[in-house]
Amino acid sequence: xxxxxxxxxxxxxxxxxxxxxxxxxxxxxxxxxxxxxxxxxxxxxxxxxxxxxxxxxxxxxxxxxxxxxxxxxxxxxxxxxxxxxxxxxxxxxxxxxxxxxxxxxxxxxxxxxxxxxxxxxxxxxxxxxxxxxxxxxxxxxxxxxxxxxxxxxxxxxxxxxxxxxxxxxxxxxxxxxxxxxxxxxxx
Amino acid sequence: xxxxxxxxxxxxxxxxxxxxxxxxxxxxxxxxxxxxxxxxxxxxxxxxxxxxxxxxxxxxxxxxxxxxxxxxxxxxxxxxxxxxxxxxxxxxxxxxxxxxxxxxxxxxxxxxxxxxxxxxxxxxxxxxxxxxxxxxxxxxxxxxxxxxxxxxxxxxxxxxxxxxxxxxxxxxxxxxxxxxxxxxxxxxxxxxxxxxxxxxxxxxxxxxxxxxxxxxxxxxxxxxxxxxxxxxxxxxxxxxxxxxxxxxxxxxxxxxxxxxxxxxxxxxxxxxxxxxxxxxxxxxxxxxxxxxxxxxxxxxxxxxxxxxxxxxxxxxxxxxxxxxxxxxxxxxxxxxxxxxxxxxxxxxxxxxxxxxxxxx
Ligand code: HEM
Ligand code: SF4
Ligand code: SF4
Ligand code: SF4
Numbered sequence: 379x380x381x382x383x384x385x386x387x388x389x390x391x392x393x394x395x396x397x398x399x400x401x402x403x404x405x406x407x408x409x410x411x412x413x414x415x416x417x418x419x420x421x422x423x424x425x426x427x428x429x430x431x432x433x434x435x436x437x438x439x440x441x442x443x444x445x446x447x448x449x450x451x452x453x454x455x456x457x458x459x460x461x462x463x464x465x466x467x468x469x470x471x472x473x474x475x476x477x478x479x480x481x482x483x484x485x486x487x488x489x490x491x492x493x494x495x496x497x498x499x500x501x502x503x504x505x506x507x508x509x510x511x512x513x514x515x516x517x518x519x520x521x522x523x524x525x526x527x528x529x530x531x532x533x534x535x536x537x538x539x540x541x542x543x544x545x546x547x548x549x550x551x552x553x554x555x556x557x558x559x560x561x562x563x564x565x
Numbered sequence: 566x567x568x569x570x571x572x573x574x575x576x577x578x579x580x581x582x583x584x585x586x587x588x589x590x591x592x593x594x595x596x597x598x599x600x601x602x603x604x605x606x607x608x609x610x611x612x613x614x615x616x617x618x619x620x621x622x623x624x625x626x627x628x629x630x631x632x633x634x635x636x637x638x639x640x641x642x643x644x645x646x647x648x649x650x651x652x653x654x655x656x657x658x659x660x661x662x663x664x665x666x667x668x669x670x671x672x673x674x675x676x677x678x679x680x681x682x683x684x685x686x687x688x689x690x691x692x693x694x695x696x697x698x699x700x701x702x703x704x705x706x707x708x709x710x711x712x713x714x715x716x717x718x719x720x721x722x723x724x725x726x727x728x729x730x731x732x733x734x735x736x737x738x739x740x741x742x743x744x745x746x747x748x749x750x751x752x753x754x755x756x757x758x759x760x761x762x763x764x765x766x767x768x769x770x771x772x773x774x775x776x777x778x779x780x781x782x783x784x785x786x787x788x789x790x791x792x793x794x795x796x797x798x799x800x801x802x803x804x805x806x807x808x809x810x811x812x813x814x815x816x817x818x819x820x821x822x823x824x825x826x827x828x829x830x831x832x833x834x835x836x837x838x839x840x841x842x843x844x845x846x847x848x849x850x851x852x853x854x855x856x857x858x859x860x861x862x863x864x865x866x867x868x869x870x871x872x873x874x875x876x877x878x879x880x881x882x883x884x885x886x887x888x889x890x891x892x893x894x895x896x897x898x899x900x901x902x903x904x905x906x907x908x909x910x911x912x913x914x915x916x917x918x919x920x921x922x923x924x925x
Contacts, residue, residue: 461677482676
């Protein structure tokens, strides 16, 4: 089984919020979604973009957790808090550079995207990528991601899958939205 | 080159030294404490039950593992901060209430689901009560005597604290205390096992050593404990010595394993009270305003602590605007990220984030 990654092509997003609905249905998510969809310029146009945990290689959330409640799975996925360990300090929500972890005060428990670990550990795409109708969220091999990189004009600075555009190295790969940069994308 | 390496090694070396001495110190103090308590409890070692010798050795090995694991853990920067400030804030007015809710009635687990709460009350309280009976017996802090007149005495630290009729309710409860707790634990563990086979999240994340071994051990301890009673009552004690050894063995393994598996949460959960106090106290002191929208979103102290902890880990998150990302409230931080992707300053548009809950 070749390792696949979550790959985001932000500009494709049509704001349908299927990924939010799908996330609630993933095993053990208890009907609560762990991802976000944002209007880029809400008063002017309808462009939207999804935002989800990028599964940092050196995750700030886990580094700031006094309880070691945030474990890193062997696939690289940064898991949701262990239910018996999280002491409810909320350090992780303050530490994450993208504001991803959510906190439930009643349950005194943090929860976040776990890359649908019950699926992805067996190579099945995560819920959000499975349902995305616009190919914004994809589940690809490193080779396929490399091909994408070739396709979208290498060396023109319009590729943000990695540093220096993100805050650190991440397991999820992200592509720069061509639309907002004024370039037409050839599918 | 070699000189440089030596200089680099120095701090590591000194931390190791501190670690070893801290460990030795805790271990020494704990064993002295146990020794003194045993000395008092057994009235200068005149009432020792040598059947319980294995437990004594087990407890001491357990203490070794326990200090090893928890001192290493307490050295982590975020843990150190919570422990230090938690101890300082221990005497807040709300501490007793928080402690009861977090450590005794588990209200937050109730909010996760009544099933999960029930299983935990059965296991947690079953184990706590069992320990309250077993440890004092093992170390001779507590024992029972029977008078000729049919009265039953419970003796704690050499003092007679309770005398009850030998056929009364209290006496019966105390003969059967360990049987009752065993049944509680078995029922609770069965509930957990059922959930672990059904729940998708649990199934995805669980590992044998981490999630199942403690459950198996708890079952073994309880079942062998109950079998002891059964052999005594219905088999005239036949096979009792062997069963007693098996039971002792299961308890010792559970104890030794405790600091390294899932059960490690038991000694360490009181930190949730520290965390609550920390958030409440510093929240009353002063709140941090988001650098973009000026909403107060966390205490100034916690924001500072998180920035510092990340710094220790060499994570800096400085933005072009000159602030640390941890100084933005969560919605602004997410919008700030969208802004970095799109090149349009989404975080500066004063519109509330729309529909993030997948509700239509
Ligand atoms: C100091 C008080 C304690 C606190 C605050 C505490 C807290 C917790 C929490 C929050 C969970 C996760 C429950 C869930 O979300 O479903 C848990 C699980 C568990 N606790 Fe405790 N606990 C305590 C004492 C104990 C004790 C004394 C035992 C006895 C051995 C115990 C055994 C367990 C077990 C076996 C689980 C795992 C359940 C599973 O596998 O789903 N706990 N505990
Ligand atoms: S994006 Fe945030 S929540 Fe996800 S791994 Fe990184 S720091 Fe943790
Ligand atoms: S809220 Fe829970 S998971 Fe987050 S840092 Fe605190 S203890 Fe860790
Ligand atoms: S990977 Fe799974 S948990 Fe993460 S946002 Fe997508 S659906 Fe939700």
